[in-house]
Amino acid sequence: MKKFGILVALSASANATPQPSAQPADQFFAQMSTLCGKSFNGKLVAGDDSDASFATAKMQAHVRTCTDREIQISFDVGEDRSRTWIITRTDGGLRLKHRHMLKDGAEDPVSQYGGDTAQPGTASRQEFPVDAYSKAMFTKEGRTVSNTNIWAFEVNPGQTLTYELARPNRLFRVAFDVANPATGASE
Numbered sequence: 001m002k003k004f005g006i007l008v009a010l011s012a013s014a015n016a017t018p019q020p021s022a023q024p025a026d027q028f029f030a031q032m033s034t035l036c037g038k039s040f041n042g043k044l045v046a047g048d049d050s051d052a053s054f055a056t057a058k059m060q061a062h063v064r065t066c067t068d069r070e071i072q073i074s075f076d077v078g079e080d081r082s083r084t085w086i087i088t089r090t091d092g093g094l095r096l097k098h099r100h101m102l103k104d105g106a107e108d109p110v111s112q113y114g115g116d117t118a119q120p121g122t123a124s125r126q127e128f129p130v131d132a133y134s135k136a137m138f139t140k141e142g143r144t145v146s147n148t149n150i151w152a153f154e155v156n157p158g159q160t161l162t163y164e165l166a167r168p169n170r171l172f173r174v175a176f177d178v179a180n181p182a183t184g185a186s187e
Contacts, residue, residue, distance in 0.1 A: 032063075032155060037066075039063070042061055158179055
């Protein structure tokens with residue numbers, strides 16, 4: 001009788017409808033996935049004097065590549081189309097990497113930096129503290145100021161997508177208007 005009960009329980013669980021994940025990283029990833037195939041205009045909402053070119057440039061985010069494991073977002077600043085944010089699911093949460101390309105199509109020496117989520121975050125905000133690979137690369141390239149970076153993305157459904165870079169004495173934020181997808185955007 002005991003074996004029969006176990007078989008019934010296993011059979012019932014095998015036929016059960018999968019439930020949506022309650023994990024904040026999964027909820028966040030699902031929110032980001034709703035933006036796939038669209039482009040959005042952005043504006044600088046926090047920065048300092050070193051960000052003057054961002055304050056006046058046309059900025060767009062293009063959510064181009066989306067799978068169940070990865071989302072790639074091209075970030076254009078004026079005519080500069082060298083940046084891509086890559087958000088990937090990991091066993092413990094999410095990973096953010098920044099890919100930068102040179103004009104000749106080669107990868108920039110300062111590329112593939114970022115980090116993994118260290119906290120659960122929320123369905124609307126995930127933070128990515130700098131990882132060991134990035135610290136080593138920043139140190140090698142003479143950019144040790146970046147060794148304390150924490151990047152974040154926020155999704156306010158139907159309103160904004162915000163990218164953030166924070167470290168002591170530095171806050172950079174760009175907000176993209178997801179309520180009004182860009183038309184005629186470069187693809």
